[in-house]
Amino acid sequence: MKKKVFFLFVGLYILLLLALLAFLRPADPFPILLLGLYILGLFCCVFSPFGWSLTRLRREAVDTSPFEFLFRSPHSVEDCLSFLSRRNVRDRLFYQFYEEGGAFFICFLGTPSAGKDCFSSLYRMEFRQEELGCCFRLHFVEEKLHFTYPVIFWGLVEDFMAQKLDAQRLPRK
Numbered sequence: 001m002k003k004k005v006f007f008l009f010v011g012l013y014i015l016l017l018l019a020l021l022a023f024l025r026p027a028d029p030f031p032i033l034l035l036g037l038y039i040l041g042l043f044c045c046v047f048s049p050f051g052w053s054l055t056r057l058r059r060e061a062v063d064t065s066p067f068e069f070l071f072r073s074p075h076s077v078e079d080c081l082s083f084l085s086r087r088n089v090r091d092r093l094f095y096q097f098y099e100e101g102g103a104f105f106i107c108f109l110g111t112p113s114a115g116k117d118c119f120s121s122l123y124r125m126e127f128r129q130e131e132l133g134c135c136f137r138l139h140f141v142e143e144k145l146h147f148t149y150p151v152i153f154w155g156l157v158e159d160f161m162a163q164k165l166d167a168q169r170l171p172r173k
Contacts, residue, residue, distance in 0.1 A: 017037075069138050070169070071169050071170065073136070080127065080136065093110070094111070095107060095108050103124055106138075107122045108120070108152050119152050122141040123141060124139045
């Protein structure tokens with residue numbers, strides 16, 4: 001959408017420049033046309049990438065923060081990793097748990113009642129060992145349909161963490 005507005009602006013700017021040339025009818029329109037195109041090029045190269053990158057960063061910060069939650073489990077980090085690496089028939093969700101580049105990821109694939117692949121929500125998990133168990137942060141990464149929000153109902157994820165790791169979600173600060 002932003003690119004469409006930008007190109008609309010560029011087109012209107014060029015039309016305005018041509019209208020100015022038609023109104024003034026200078027003897028030599030080339031310097032005015034060259035100066036107008038130079039200003040347009042300067043605007044395109046300097047301001048538009050900067051504006052798009054700021055908008056993208058702002059959108060990413062807003063979109064992902066509501067889907068980050070903190071949990072506390074009475075088990076150690078090693079126990080939690082072990083529990084997550086073994087699936088059993090009582091699990092409330094189909095999932096894949098793996099480590100990649102020093103980070104842990106869990107991808108929820110569906111519910112046993114609805115079948116596999118009804119959704120595919122990927123989360124990053126960050127663990128921290130504490131005196132009495134561990135805390136972990138569950139951070140939404142992506143959805144298979146490239147939505148900026150998870151399709152899975154959040155209650156299913158909370159129930160899964162409670163059943164699998166005896167984890168309780170901590171309130172936001």
